[in-house]
Amino acid sequence: MASGRLRLGVNIDHVATVRNARGGPHPDPVRAAHLAIEAGADGITAHLREDRRHIRDTDMERLRAEIARPLNFEMAVTDEMVTIATRLRPHAACLVPEKREERTTEGGLDLDARPDALRDAIKALADAGCRVSLFVEPEERVMDAARALGAPVVELHTGRYAELWLAGDDAGIASERERLRRAAAHGAAIGLEMHAGHGLTTENVGPVAAIGEFVELNIGHYLIGEAIFGGLPEAIGAMRAAMDEARSGQSA
Numbered sequence: 001m002a003s004g005r006l007r008l009g010v011n012i013d014h015v016a017t018v019r020n021a022r023g024g025p026h027p028d029p030v031r032a033a034h035l036a037i038e039a040g041a042d043g044i045t046a047h048l049r050e051d052r053r054h055i056r057d058t059d060m061e062r063l064r065a066e067i068a069r070p071l072n073f074e075m076a077v078t079d080e081m082v083t084i085a086t087r088l089r090p091h092a093a094c095l096v097p098e099k100r101e102e103r104t105t106e107g108g109l110d111l112d113a114r115p116d117a118l119r120d121a122i123k124a125l126a127d128a129g130c131r132v133s134l135f136v137e138p139e140e141r142v143m144d145a146a147r148a149l150g151a152p153v154v155e156l157h158t159g160r161y162a163e164l165w166l167a168g169d170d171a172g173i174a175s176e177r178e179r180l181r182r183a184a185a186h187g188a189a190i191g192l193e194m195h196a197g198h199g200l201t202t203e204n205v206g207p208v209a210a211i212g213e214f215v216e217l218n219i220g221h222y223l224i225g226e227a228i229f230g231g232l233p234e235a236i237g238a239m240r241a242a243m244d245e246a247r248s249g250q251s252a
């Protein structure tokens with residue numbers, strides 16, 4: 001059952017990708033964050049990867065110091081990142097898997113692999129006042145595992161859904177959307193706050209936004225790409241409209 005306003009977290013990682021291509025200060029991801037907030041973003045997401053391929057430590061420090069909306073600090077489950085995040089104390093911290101050789105995030109966290117390290121990271125971040133979320137696959141059993149680890153929030157990985165959409169695999173899209181729907185319903189039923197993200201566009205966001213248990217979508221690469229052609233405020237406005245249309249039940 002669709003419900004409530006769906007928050008939009010704008011991920012500005014790939015402004016830093018363009019900036020780092022030349023090694024100078026332009027374009028500034030923090031300036032993009034301010035623009036995104038002025039354009040209606042409910043929060044800013046930034047992923048400080050271990051290899052610093054895009055967002056750098058100084059970007060995260062400036063975001064934490066400057067932006068007027070919640071900062072969602074995406075990070076790997078490492079001592080280094082826990083130390084940085086507990087020092088900066090962002091509004092939120094989202095634990096994501098990282099592999100150096102990956103082009104982009106390829107899936108959700110394996111909650112069975114290092115439960116003690118996960119539990120310790122969740123506690124340290126929560127003790128620092130961060131709202132902790134786990135970036136995970138849309139499986140009901142994973143919701144139970146996240147709950148057992150003490151995470152209040154999960155963000156469902158929509159990357160497979162996005163890939164199936166690009167491939168025009170209608171049966172696959174329907175199946176993956178159902179997987180997302182079931183996981184969101186179960187997660188909400190056991191008390192988790194449900195988010196989703198990765199690979200979302202104005203074309204594919206509708207069926208995800210229409211899943212009423214989601215309270216936040218985190219979207220970046222597509223918006224930064226669209227900004228090249230029409231500007232970031234326009235890209236965010238179009239995404240907001242697509243999300244609101246889906247929530248109003250006019251498309252799903």
Ligand SMILES: CC(=O)[C@@H](O)[C@H](O)COP(=O)(O)O
Nearest residue numbers: 013047074096104105197198
């Ligand atoms: C976890 C997630 O889906 C995003 O943060 C995504 O990782 C964007 O960053 P990359 O494009 O570097 O993967």
Ligand SMILES: NCC(=O)COP(=O)(O)O
Nearest residue numbers: 011197198199219220221
């Ligand atoms: N966690 C998802 C995110 O922050 C943005 O992912 P994408 O839209 O850049 O694929």
